[in-house]
Amino acid sequence: MNTYDICIVSAVNDAEIAEKLADSIRGYRLPADIKAEEDQDYRRIILDTQETPFHEPVRDRLDECRFMVLICSSDAKKSSAVEERLIYFSGTHGRDHVIAVLVRDEPMDAFPESFIERKMVQHILPDKRVIKRMETIEPIAADLRADTPERRKELLRYETVRIVASVMNLHPDDLERRHLTRRRKAVISLLSFAAVVTLVISAIFGFLGLKARREALIAEEQTRLSTETAERTMKDLPASFADEPQALEYIEEAVSHAKEALEELGLGDLLDQAESGAGS
16 A cells, blocks of 8 residues: 555745645545545645655655656756656656646646657658658646636646546546536535625614614615615525636635624624524
């Protein structure tokens, strides 16, 4: 039995990205209907990111892993330490147990030299002559390159699912579909909770509005707008975002703000009641 399922190898300059990927993989939960084999656990991860000399302890660590996740960038391509680890692991475990992850630069500027495959390919010319050309086969790789932090987070979630699928010998598309289904359920659940919290807040402002109206401090319009906001949340928001997994982030943020507002008002008991109502 292997001590680790994944060894993430990177150049020193990519260590932060390697750690974020490790955290994302460890935090991923398989759908309940998928049972992992006893000797497999994708969360058993070790990082090798300091480009230390390739000595016996490094070899022993690689021997104890089922898969290598190779962080690819121009720094990795230039690193002899990364190259040595890749050559050794490919020779002992097979190239199919190496998962490449592009994090910076163009593919051919990022893949270590030993990971780039070149072979002679026959071509038939229009005059029926057959010639041979040396062609470069670009490796298949996960891609975390993005222009914005939001896009990077989206790619990290997507590629995490596909890496886990490879390590667990599952079909990536099947696991991705199950993952999206689970996220949709989570979104709907959070939308319900957000609606309850919004109703509670609206009720509070409604009460304060009625009281203040009697004291001639706040106009009746505030109460009406609060009630309309709650109604829109209950009716429109779930229908608009139930099929959008990315809505999860926005709903979580909205719920967080709602919790803070309730706590500032000293209404923690109402928050507990709202959470209980959303969970039932």
